[in-house]
Amino acid sequence: MDTIFAEATPPGRGGVSVVRLSGPKARATLESLAGPVATPRLAALRALRDGEDLIDRALVLWFEEGHSFTGEEVAELHLHGAPVIANRLAQALLSRGLRRAEAGEFSKRAFLNGRMDLAEAEGLADLLSAETEAQRKLAMRATEGELGRKADELRVKLVRAGALIEASIDFADEEVPEEVPPEALDLIAAVRADIRLMLAGYPATERLRQGYVVAIVGPPNAGKSTLLNRIGQRDIALVSEVAGTTRDILELHTDLRGLPVTFLDTAGLRESSDPIEAMGVARGLQRAAEADLRIHLTVDGIADAATAGDIVVRAKADLGRAEGISISGLTGEGVAELLDLVYDRLRVRAADTGLVGHKRQAEALQRALSALEVDHDMAPEFLAEALRQAAQALAMMVGRVGAEDYLDEIFSSFCIGK
Numbered sequence: 250m251d252t253i254f255a256e257a258t259p260p261g262r263g264g265v266s267v268v269r270l271s272g273p274k275a276r277a278t279l280e281s282l283a284g285p286v287a288t289p290r291l292a293a294l295r296a297l298r299d300g301e302d303l304i305d306r307a308l309v310l311w312f313e314e315g316h317s318f319t320g321e322e323v324a325e326l327h328l329h330g331a332p333v334i335a336n337r338l339a340q341a342l343l344s345r346g347l348r349r350a351e352a353g354e355f356s357k358r359a360f361l362n363g364r365m366d367l368a369e370a371e372g373l374a375d376l377l378s379a380e381t382e383a384q385r386k387l388a389m390r391a392t393e394g395e396l397g398r399k400a401d402e403l404r405v406k407l408v409r410a411g412a413l414i415e416a417s418i419d420f421a422d423e424e425v426p427e428e429v430p431p432e433a434l435d436l437i438a439a440v441r442a443d444i445r446l447m448l449a450g451y452p453a454t455e456r457l458r459q460g461y462v463v464a465i466v467g468p469p470n471a472g473k474s475t476l477l478n479r480i481g482q483r484d485i486a487l488v489s490e491v492a493g494t495t496r497d498i499l500e501l502h503t504d505l506r507g508l509p510v511t512f513l514d515t516a517g518l519r520e521s522s523d524p525i526e527a528m529g530v531a532r533g534l535q536r537a538a539e540a541d542l543r544i545h546l547t548v549d550g551i552a553d554a555a556t557a558g559d560i561v562v563r564a565k566a567d568l569g570r571a572e573g574i575s576i577s578g579l580t581g582e583g584v585a586e587l588l589d590l591v592y593d594r595l596r597v598r599a600a601d602t603g604l605v606g607h608k609r610q611a612e613a614l615q616r617a618l619s620a621l622e623v624d625h626d627m628a629p630e631f632l633a634e635a636l637r638q639a640a641q642a643l644a645m646m647v648g649r650v651g652a653e654d655y656l657d658e659i660f661s662s663f664c665i666g667k
C-alpha cells in the first residue's frame with residue numbers, strides 16, 4: 250500500500266497549511282524529517298529538515314494505524330502557510346517514495362478500512378458542498394451513520410425471519426402443506442413498513458440536498474427581471490420597457506434563511522414571431538414546470554397557468570392598490586412578504602426530510618422492498634430466498650457489499666486532500 254500525501258488546507262497563502270500523510274510509511278517519514286515522535290495525537294513543535302536544509306519549524310502529530318481518520322498510520326505537518334514551504338516539503342516527501350493523493354483518496358481509504366460506510370461517505374461529500382445551514386444539518390446527520398445502523402437493524406430482522414422459515418422447512422411434515430411461521434411474517438411486515446417510511450422521505454431529502462428551484466413567470470414586461478434583481482439586491486437581469494427582453498433563463502442562487510434556493514427569471518409568456526424569443530419562452534416553460542414552486546407575476550391578478558401550491562402576485566404595486574398579494578420590484582414593497590411565503594412553502598417540504606437522500610440509496614431500498622413484496626402462501630424456500638435478496642440490497646445501500654461500482658463516482662467528487 251502506497252503512502253500518500255496532500256495538502257489538507259486550500260492551496261495558497263494562509264496562516265497555516267496542513268499536509269497529511271497516510272499509509273505504512275507515514276510515521277517513519279515524519280521521523281526522518283522531524284526526529285523521533287512519541288505520543289500519538291499530541292502536537293509537537295519540530296524543526297523539519299531535509300538533510301541540511303531547514304524546511305520549516307512546524308507543529309507535527311501522528312496517529313497510529315487503526316486510530317486515525319483513514320485507519321492507516323497518519324502524520325500531519327502544520328506548516329507556515331506559504332506555497333513555497335508546502336512545495337519544498339512535497340519534494341522531500343516525493344524523494345522518500347511517497348506519492349501525491351488523488352481526489353478523495355484519504356476518505357476512500359477510510360471507507361475501505363471500515364472507518365465509515367458508503368452513506369457516511371456520501372454525507373461527507375454533501376457536507377463539503379453544503380451551502381446553507383439546512384443542508385449542513387442534513388449532511389452532518391448523514392455522516393453520523395444513522396442510515397447504516399438502520400440498515401443493519403432491518404437486516405437483523407430479515408435474518409431472524411429467514412432463520413424461522415428455514416427451521417420450519419426442516420421440521421415440516423412432508424404430508425401437510427408448510428406454514429410460514431407468523432412471527433416471520435410479522436418481522437417481514439415490520440421491515441416493509443420501515444422501508445416504505447424511509448422511501449417516503451426520499452423526495453424531500455433529495456430536494457433539500459440539491460437545492461430548491463423557484464421560477465418567476467408571467468407575461469412580458471410584468472417586472473420579472475426587476476423582481477429577480479430586487480431579491481438578489483444586484484443587477485443580474487437586464488431590465489427594459491421593451492417586452493421580450495429576457496430570452497434566456499437567468500439564475501440567482503440564494504440562501505433563504507438556511508434553505509438553498511435558486512430563483513429563475515424566465516422569458517415573458519407570449520406568442521412570438523421571433524424564433525429566438527419563442528425558444529426562450531419554451532425553455533422557460535419547461536424549467537418552470539420542473540421547478541419546486543412558481544411565482545406568477547401578473548398585471549391583473551389572473552394567472553391561468555398557475556397550479557395548486559403556486560404563488561400568484563400582482564406586480565407593480567406602486568402603480569395602484571389591488572386585492573391579494575402585491576409587490577413592487579421597483580420600490581421593494583411586498584417583496585419581503587413574498588419571500589416569507591416562498592420560505593413557508595419550501596420549509597414545509599424541508600420538514601419531511603429523512604435519512605435517504607441519494608438516488609443510489611433509494612434504488613437499493615426499492616430493490617429491498619420489491620424483494621419483500623411476496624405472497625404469504627409462497628413456498629418457504631422461495632420466501633427465504635426473497636429475504637436474502639432484500640438483506641443483500643440493504644447491505645448494498647450502505648456499501649457493506651458491492652460498493653466497488655460506486656467508489657470512483659463518490660470519492661472522485663471530493664477535493665484533493667480529503
Ligand SMILES: Nc1nc2c(c(=O)[nH]1)N(C=O)[C@@H](CNc1ccc(C(=O)N[C@@H](CCC(=O)O)C(=O)O)cc1)CN2
Binds near residue numbers: 317318
Ligand atoms: N487536523 C485535522 N483535523 C481534522 C481532521 C484531520 O484529519 N486532521 N479530520 C479529517 O477529516 C476531521 C476529523 N476526523 C477525524 C476522525 C478520526 C480521527 C482519529 O484519529 N480517530 C482515532 C482517535 C480518536 C481519539 O483521539 O480518541 C480513532 O477513532 O481511533 C481523526 C480525525 C476534521 N478535522
Ligand SMILES: Nc1nc2c(ncn2[C@@H]2O[C@H](COP(=O)(O)OP(=O)(O)OP(=O)(O)O)[C@@H](O)[C@H]2O)c(=O)[nH]1
Binds near residue numbers: 487
Ligand atoms: N412602476 C413599476 N414599474 C416596474 C416595476 N417592475 C418593473 N417595472 C418596469 O416594467 C418594465 C419591464 O420590467 P422587466 O423587469 O424587464 O419585466 P420582465 O417581466 O422581466 O419583462 P420581459 O423580459 O419582457 O419578460 C421596465 O420598464 C421596468 O422598469 C414595478 O414594480 N413598478
